[in-house]
Amino acid sequence: MTLHPTIAAVTQRITDRSARGRAAYLDGVRAAASQGPARGALGCTNLAHGFAACGPAEKLGLRGTVKPNIAIVSAYNDMLSAHQPLETYPALLKEAVREAGGVAQFAGGVPAMCDGITQGRAGMELSLFSRDVIAMATAVALSHDMFDGALLLGVCDKIVPGLVIGALSFGHLPTVLVPAGPMTSGLPNAEKSRVRQLHAEGKAGREELLTAEAASYHSPGTCTFYGTANSNQMLMEVMGLHLPGASFVNPDTALRRELTRAAGRGILELTAPAGQYTPIGEVVDERAIVNAVVALLATGGSTNHTLHLVAMAAAAGIDLRWDDFAELSAAVPSLTRIYPNGTADVNHFHAAGGTAFLIGELLDAGLLHPDARTVTGSSLAESYRSEPTLENGQLVWRKGPAASLDENVLRPVGEPFAPDGGLRMLDGNLGRAVIKVSAVQAQHRVVRAPARVFDDQSEFLDAFAAGELDRDLVAVVRHQGPRANGMPELHKLTPALGVLQDRGHAVALVTDGRMSGASGKIPAAIHLTPEAAAGGPIARLRDGDLIEVNADTGTLEVLLDAHELANREADTKQAPPVTGTGRELFASFRSAVGAADRGASVFAHGEAR
Incomplete structure (x- = not known):
């Protein structure tokens, strides 16, 4: 598998540019890892506080350092459709971790707001800053020095990038992102768009518009268009932070339940006590970042990631720039047509072959780094051409489709929708x-x-x-x-x-x-x-x-x-001073935030080095 020369050149340029920052970051990761399970150094009073609410078996496990302890950090709330399914995940994950020989504790929650709800409202002015708040909240959740790994539960817009940035500040911890999946398909996207334009012209009333919108956004799960939420899921999978094929399985299905349980079992295998230590700070390297940009371009994903990927990369000591996006875009063909880039939704994409086919095509064309590390413990090429399924109630992975099942939605590299990434x-x-x-x-x-x-x-x-x-x-x-x-x-x-x-x-x-x-x-x-x-x-x-x-x-x-x-x-x-809807609380963010091309981050590492 020969790497495309543009992919190789851009990766090398990023690596060279980032050498100093990345080395300093990895030094910190390895220093933290060398200390072993951090709770082993806690004083007796500290440790007793850390397991006081646990059951007898968990207390016994946490008194020593043999059983891995896993933090669960969740963006659950039951107002947002994408995050409502996460309500049941902690109990499911705790059970899976316990059965696999570990302990899991719910370490903390992070906020989750919806740009769809705040669109055109004052609350939207908190939206981008919520990413950095989520990063800080994630860090607070992980700050108790009790954990050997982390499971991060989140789906939408700023939430996933915030979780990742926060986890990278604890880069020595193995970390798996646990998705919830998209809602089933509702009103066709072309019809939704038609009604919106009629309403803008005054030719459709509010009741007609609301009926169309409610038929589009109709059940638990992520909105089905290919916006930032579903772009997040795509990128987490291609970066190797999801289990293979986990991104677009619908909520409240047997397969989704088993994938969630598998994440609980899988995180234990990545911890130091299990002998296959795979910290997130080493998974998110220059190869993973370039792979993410390539996947974004190949699928026509959210432009929000020209901010978020820059900020996530910076959190790992990597200096990603807009010029890198532009150069990669010229080499990466467009392989999908998912609304708003077409009429299909992510469920159609998943049915046409989904991530297994897409990743396989990009790998075969030399457009992804095949040797990038993943949360499976093996490389991207070894694990992510496969798709999950249930056989006799058991979760297994099988080889993904060799051809697209609908070339109106998903195409091979040899017959792209466009020669560049758009x-x-x-x-x-x-x-x-x-x-x-x-x-x-x-x-x-x-x-x-x-x-x-x-x-x-x-x-x-x-x-x-x-x-x-x-x-x-x-x-x-x-x-x-x-x-x-x-x-x-x-x-x-x-x-x-x-x-x-x-x-x-x-x-x-x-x-x-x-x-x-x-x-x-x-x-x-x-x-x-x-x-x-x-x-x-x-x-x-x-x-x-x-x-x-x-x-x-x-x-x-x-x-x-x-x-x-x-x-x-x-x-x-x-x-005049910005007040109302909590905006006054973010005055310090507005004064400290960096430029858009540096990730629009309030953190110092978001600025150019």
Whole structure:
């Protein structure tokens, strides 16, 4: 299996660039591991506190250091469909760990918020920062020095990256991510999108819209479109942090139950006492990070991961940059069509061959590192071409399909939907931005039109409702970056922009905010950095400025004389203090957060080294 030259070159560049930071990180991991089970060094009072609530058998096991003790950290709540299935996992995992000869303790919970619920609301301004809160909460849960390994329960948006970042701060602990799976398919995505646009035009009422939405998001499990939540699951599997094939098995099925139990048994095999020590800090290496980027590109995944993967890599001492995404995207073909990049959902993808077929294709093409370590104890190539199934009630893994069962959804490398990964970087006199083109038709990938500048998404929606935008335009929505207001997603703009495009207008979006997992058919230059609140060039734009968004050449320009642009006064929008919906509690985050291309992190390791 020969590694593709671009994959090899980018990996080497990341490795060289990261050498100092990665070495320091691994030194810390190995120093912590060399101490053995940390609870062995606890004083008697400390240790007694640590097992006081356990049953007699667990107390006996934890008094010594022979039985491994596993931390369970969960993002369970019963309001969010994706996390509701996690309610029963701790008891199931404790039982599986106990039967396999260990002890498990529920170490802590982390918050889990939903961008789908907070979309267009003040709560969305807490969303991105919740990732770093989750990382800190994970670290708090693991801080008691009682554990030999960890099971992390989470699914959506910022939750999985936060869990991983927190776990990497305890990089000496073996760690398995435990997913919950997607809800079954509901209203077809094309119909959902049609009703949304009708509502944006005033041709469908609220009751019709709510009926469509409720038919789409209808049961426990992850939303079935290929947004950040399902991109998380894909990346965790390709990074070797899930069991093979675990990502897209529906909740409340016998197979899902057995996969959860297998995670409990499997974590014990990775602990030092079992002799197959596999800490997360060594699983998440440069190979795993590159594999994750490749999988993101091959599947048209969420642009949120141009933030999250950078931040996760930094937590492991690895310096990943947007240029790496761009170079890899040119070499990685698009192999899936999952909404919003197509009409199918993740259940269709799973039925067509799923991760086993996808990973096999990428491995055979030399686009993944086959020797990357995984939580199976073996390499990616050895374990992740397989898919789980039940035989006589027992969980087994069998070889995945040799061919796609639906090439409208999942294709082989030799017959891709597109020759590249559909995620591109834009550079120009407005700064750097990300654009996802996998759902954008070729004729819409270059837009040159006058700017209409807004400082809030509500201003755009008001102008649309008033009929002011029925023309070619580049909608500029600024003061949406991490320093301004936490970098909210701006998906409420999508139906209106879609209406304008369908009317035959050339339309694009430029913003220092996010569109992320559901980025669709409108060309959107997002995550623009430097942001307006940092005095970036976007703060100098005015209505009528001619802007070119060119996904083909990778450029983002305002067609102004350089001297004029430089000498314009920046509109830095000296807004009143942000209060309400808990936003005042995050003032220190807004002042400390790094740039989007460094992961928009409040942690020091999120900045360039």
